[in-house]
Amino acid sequence: NSSEFHDPQYKNSNFVLADLKRERWDAKEVTFGAYKLNESQVTSLSTNTETKVTLTDDKLRELDKQIVKIYKSKHGSKSNETAENKETQNANDSVEQKSANAYNAECIHVQGNTIYMGMNSATPEIGDVRVTYKQCDPGDVSVIAVVNGNTFSNYTAKNGKQLSVIRQGVQTADQMFTEQHEGNSMLTWVLRVIGVLLVISGLRGILGIAETLLKVIPFVANIFALGVSLICGVLGFAWSVTIIALAWLFYRPLTGILLLAIVGAVIFAFSAKGKKLIAEKLNTKRN
Numbered sequence: 001n002s003s004e005f006h007d008p009q010y011k012n013s014n015f016v017l018a019d020l021k022r023e024r025w026d027a028k029e030v031t032f033g034a035y036k037l038n039e040s041q042v043t044s045l046s047t048n049t050e051t052k053v054t055l056t057d058d059k060l061r062e063l064d065k066q067i068v069k070i071y072k073s074k075h076g077s078k079s080n081e082t083a084e085n086k087e088t089q090n091a092n093d094s095v096e097q098k099s100a101n102a103y104n105a106e107c108i109h110v111q112g113n114t115i116y117m118g119m120n121s122a123t124p125e126i127g128d129v130r131v132t133y134k135q136c137d138p139g140d141v142s143v144i145a146v147v148n149g150n151t152f153s154n155y156t157a158k159n160g161k162q163l164s165v166i167r168q169g170v171q172t173a174d175q176m177f178t179e180q181h182e183g184n185s186m187l188t189w190v191l192r193v194i195g196v197l198l199v200i201s202g203l204r205g206i207l208g209i210a211e212t213l214l215k216v217i218p219f220v221a222n223i224f225a226l227g228v229s230l231i232c233g234v235l236g237f238a239w240s241v242t243i244i245a246l247a248w249l250f251y252r253p254l255t256g257i258l259l260l261a262i263v264g265a266v267i268f269a270f271s272a273k274g275k276k277l278i279a280e281k282l283n284t285k286r287n
Contacts, residue, residue, distance in 0.1 A: 001014070002014035002015075012074075013126050014126065015074055015126070015127045016127050016129055017067050017070050017071060017074075017107070017117045017118065017127050017128060017129050018067065018070075018117055018129045020129060020131060024043075024047075026039075026042050026043060027042065030042050030045075032141065032143065032152075034150070035147065035150055035151060035152065036150055036151045037143075037151070037152065037166070038151050038152055038153075038164075040164060041143070041145070041152065041164065041166045044166050045136045045141070045166065045168060046136065046168065047134040047135055047136045048134065048136065048137075048168075049134060049135050049136070049137045050112060050113035050132075050133070050134055050135075051113050051133040051134055051135045052112060052113060053110050053112070053113055053114070053115055053133055054110070055108075055110060055115075057103045060103050060105050060108055060110075061103045061105075063105075063108050063117075064103070064105040064106055064107055064108040067107040067108060067117050068106050068107050071106075071107050071118075071119065071127075074127060075125075106119070107119060109121060113132055113133045113134065114130055114131065114132050114133075115130075115131045116128070116129075116130050116131075117129040117130070117131070139168065139169075140168070140169055140170050141166055141167065141168050141169070142166070142167045142169065142170055142171040142172075142176060143164075143165070143166050143167075144163065144164065144165040144166075144173070144176050144177070144180075145164045145165070145166075152164065163180065165180060167179075192240070192244060195240055196236060196237055196240040196241070199236040199239055199240050200232055200233055200236030200237065202236075203231075203232040203235060203236050204228065204229065204232045207228045207231075207232065208228075210224065210228075230270060233270070234266065234267055234270040234271070237263075237266060238263045238266065238267055241259055241262065241263050242259075242260065242263055244259060245257075245259035245260045245263070
């Protein structure tokens with residue numbers, strides 16, 4: 001909150017000329033051949049084309065008066081220096097917009113798909129606002145869905161899960177299903193890793209109170225903390241991966257057996273390593 005700043009140069013300097021939020025407008029009737037895309041399909045389409053902005057003189061005058069009033073109230077005497085900035089900005093404004101409007105705005109500048117609110121877009125100031133417009137042009141799309149009358153509903157896959165997918169451009173069914181499968185596989189592995197970390201942290205939290213109680217004897221607490229961290233890491237990893245392996249034994253036996261072998265190897269390796277670390281810790285203390 002800049003109203004609390006002590007330096008007069010920066011006091012009350014944090015503001016915006018217009019408090020705007022991102023908005024999206026969707027067409028009500030979007031057709032796919034003889035069919036109509038449903039609402040979720042329409043909202044899934046991305047806006048990838050710049051939309052040329054044209055303001056009428058009345059709208060330009062109305063916006064400019066509002067922004068100029070706010071600008072002068074915020075900048076005070078600084079607004080007296082706007083003439084030079086205005087000339088520079090006018091030179092940058094699009095030829096099409098200047099020819100389309102007779103009104104010469106001070107703080108509203110239109111360039112292509114952008115409306116700039118401020119004195120000069122080349123020298124932005126605190127509070128200036130830039131609004132850009134993009135649209136989704138008509139074109140080819142590829143859809144995974146079930147025809148339901150003149151529209152579409154969710155497709156039910158072999159595993160019972162429902163999906164409705166739309167992609168811009170032409171793709172084959174195999175391409176779209178492969179893309180969905182890869183996306184689901186990536187998300188699944190991310191969730192698995194998060195699950196393993198949560199199990200480890202949960203076990204660590206359960207045994208953490210014992211470590212706290214033992215801090216009255218620092219030597220014992222340090223050894224206990226080392227052992228707890230090692231045990232929780234190995235146990236949490238082994239527990240989680242074992243559950244994953246058991247779930248895969250039916251669908252992918254080789255993968256499940258391989259994971260179980262990895263769990264056994266990790267337990268063996270960390271057990272040997274843990275014994276060695278604890279022994280080194282004891283020897284160091286004795287010395």
